[in-house]
Amino acid sequence: MHDESRQSVATKNHAVVIAGGGPTGLMLAAELALARVDVAIVERRKSQALESTRAGGLHARTIEVLDQRGVADRFLSQGKVMQVAGFAMIRPLEISDFPIRHNYGLALTQNHIERILAEWVEELGVPFYRGREVTSFTQDENGVDVELSDGSSLRSKYLVGCDGGRSLIRKKAGIDFPGWEPSISYLIAECSMTEEPAAGVRHGEKGINAMGKMEDGTRVRLVLIEQDIKLGDKPTVAELRDALVAVYGTDFGVHDVMYLSRFTDAARQAASYRDRRVLLAGDAAHVHGPMGGQGLNLGVQDAVNLGWKLAQVVRGTAPQTLLDTYQTERHPIGARVLKITMAQAALMRGDDRTKALHEKMSELLKMDEPRKQYAAMMSALDIHYDFGEGHPLLGRAMPDLDLATESGPRRVFSLLHDARPALLNLGAPGALDIAPWADRVRRVDARYTGGWALPVLGAVPAPIAVLIRPDGHVAWVGDGTDKGLREALTTWFGPPQ
Numbered sequence: 148m149h150d151e152s153r154q155s156v157a158t159k160n161h162a163v164v165i166a167g168g169g170p171t172g173l174m175l176a177a178e179l180a181l182a183r184v185d186v187a188i189v190e191r192r193k194s195q196a197l198e199s200t201r202a203g204g205l206h207a208r209t210i211e212v213l214d215q216r217g218v219a220d221r222f223l224s225q226g227k228v229m230q231v232a233g234f235a236m237i238r239p240l241e242i243s244d245f246p247i248r249h250n251y252g253l254a255l256t257q258n259h260i261e262r263i264l265a266e267w268v269e270e271l272g273v274p275f276y277r278g279r280e281v282t283s284f285t286q287d288e289n290g291v292d293v294e295l296s297d298g299s300s301l302r303s304k305y306l307v308g309c310d311g312g313r314s315l316i317r318k319k320a321g322i323d324f325p326g327w328e329p330s331i332s333y334l335i336a337e338c339s340m341t342e343e344p345a346a347g348v349r350h351g352e353k354g355i356n357a358m359g360k361m362e363d364g365t366r367v368r369l370v371l372i373e374q375d376i377k378l379g380d381k382p383t384v385a386e387l388r389d390a391l392v393a394v395y396g397t398d399f400g401v402h403d404v405m406y407l408s409r410f411t412d413a414a415r416q417a418a419s420y421r422d423r424r425v426l427l428a429g430d431a432a433h434v435h436g437p438m439g440g441q442g443l444n445l446g447v448q449d450a451v452n453l454g455w456k457l458a459q460v461v462r463g464t465a466p467q468t469l470l471d472t473y474q475t476e477r478h479p480i481g482a483r484v485l486k487i488t489m490a491q492a493a494l495m496r497g498d499d500r501t502k503a504l505h506e507k508m509s510e511l512l513k514m515d516e517p518r519k520q521y522a523a524m525m526s527a528l529d530i531h532y533d534f535g536e537g538h539p540l541l542g543r544a545m546p547d548l549d550l551a552t553e554s555g556p557r558r559v560f561s562l563l564h565d566a567r568p569a570l571l572n573l574g575a576p577g578a579l580d581i582a583p584w585a586d587r588v589r590r591v592d593a594r595y596t597g598g599w600a601l602p603v604l605g606a607v608p609a610p611i612a613v614l615i616r617p618d619g620h621v622a623w624v625g626d627g628t629d630k631g632l633r634e635a636l637t638t639w640f641g642p643p644q
């Protein structure tokens with residue numbers, strides 16, 4: 148393990164420093180390391196272990212982005228593949244009929260997800276400064292001085308705040324965090340009980356309480372609505388007992404409380420994801436309720452959008468303005484997730500009128516088209532960045548097709564394993580000349596005889612060539628000519644050499 152903790156307190160240089168080694172910071176570090184950028188993580192926790200299990204799994208698009216890097220199997224082998232998409236507990240919203248390889252989600256808790264990500268990041272040789280915090284930073288025209296809690300400092304070209312919802316980086320950068328105050332607070336606990344727990348879901352006036360046995364079959368994990376909205380993440384065991392009595396009429400003899408915290412449905416989003424050389428990703432950029440299991444997935448996908456752009460800017464092959472597209476592409480997606488979670492929280496209230504609305508919504512989501520639209524939205528399979536008019540693939544995620552190449556069969560995702568862009572030419576071999584970008588863009592001549600289809604949209608016309616960004620989104624579609632190809636290459640991968 149590359150733990151820099153015991154090294155001298157002299158200033159060290161890195162091209163990029165990431166504050167926070169949760170799921171977002173780990174994914175971003177992997178992306179930058181694959182692009183051969185000198186990146187380091189500063190993480191407050193001494194080890195990757197989490198106090199609780201937190202998030203419950205991965206949605207299909209997150210599995211796809213991990214597959215694009217060749218590491219999806221590490222996660223799939225340790226979790227349970229299943230239909231996980233739901234909306235306001237209306238589930239499952241099946242994606243098994245979607246024309247994609249991973250037409251499912253994965254039940255795997257965040258402690259395991261983080262462990263696997265951290266192992267991968269260590270294999271990639273990323274240094275960790277563990278057991279210390281970023282306490283401050285100052286930026287100038289050329290870089291950022293980052294102060295750590297042990298008195299040492301780092302110098303980097305860019306600093307990325309992946310330091311969670313209470314992000315110090317966001318606050319010190321003076322980035323506004325507007326949004327909605329909480330309308331409800333929940334206690335979350337992992338504990339033991341002398342009485343048999345009331346496993347399952349119990350509806351209350353304000354929403355849903357849930358209780359169930361943990362993996363070991365004895366301990367209990369529960370989420371409980373508090374009667375009044377409370378803030379602060381350090382509730383007391385007395386508050387837990389009171390909340391249990393208020394909902395169930397008994398505290399079930401709760402004891403040995405191993406984990407106790409609080410969360411709310413507050414929804415906030417950073418007004419900007421960037422202030423010059425400081426960027427935000429994951430919970431540092433957006434917070435919202437956990438309904439629909441979006442947060443971790445959103446953060447990992449932010450990282451995959453930002454990583455290759457930042458790598459090119461750091462290397463000087465693309466201008467800083469490329470980083471503006473991180474904001475234009477990801478800010479609307481974050482804003483959408485805030486609305487998705489707020490709508491779910493409202494729909495889960497237990498009064499008769501809301502229950503009637505929930506019932507009607509359930510009927511709607513049993514219909515095929517609404518089910519497909521909502522399943523794709525909750526799984527992030529419908530993301531369409533606006534690259535202008537054109538073929539339906541433009542701006543959407545490239546499907547993982549089975550190709551025939553000169554060197555044998557290949558999957559499209561395997562072309563992206565090293566986080567480099569690829570020009571996939573399905574027309575006459577050698578037809579497209581991208582010599583001035585040959586050091587940056589892989590050109591692959593291949594044959595594909597199957598159909599083309601996308602989630603929700605269904606069948607789309609077969610293109611002759613596609614330019615695929617490292618995050619898997621299609622940046623250009625060819626119709627047999629190279630019209631627009633040079634412009635697309637310049638926009639995304641910098642001017643010709």
Ligand SMILES: Cc1cc2nc3c(=O)[nH]c(=O)nc-3n(C[C@H](O)[C@H](O)[C@H](O)COP(=O)(O)OP(=O)(O)OC[C@H]3O[C@@H](n4cnc5c(N)ncnc54)[C@H](O)[C@@H]3O)c2cc1C
Binds near residue numbers: 202440441444
């Ligand atoms: C009860 C619950 C259930 C959830 N369920 C789901 C789910 O099913 N699906 C889903 O997708 N999401 C879920 N989430 C949300 C998910 O846990 C978060 O969105 C996710 O952890 C965000 O990842 P992150 O890396 O952006 O931030 P974090 O996980 O918060 O990581 C931030 C890291 O930064 C470190 N740090 C903080 N400040 C500093 C500093 N100054 N210097 C150095 N290090 C610092 C922290 O120690 C931490 O490791 C759930 C959350 C909760 C509370």
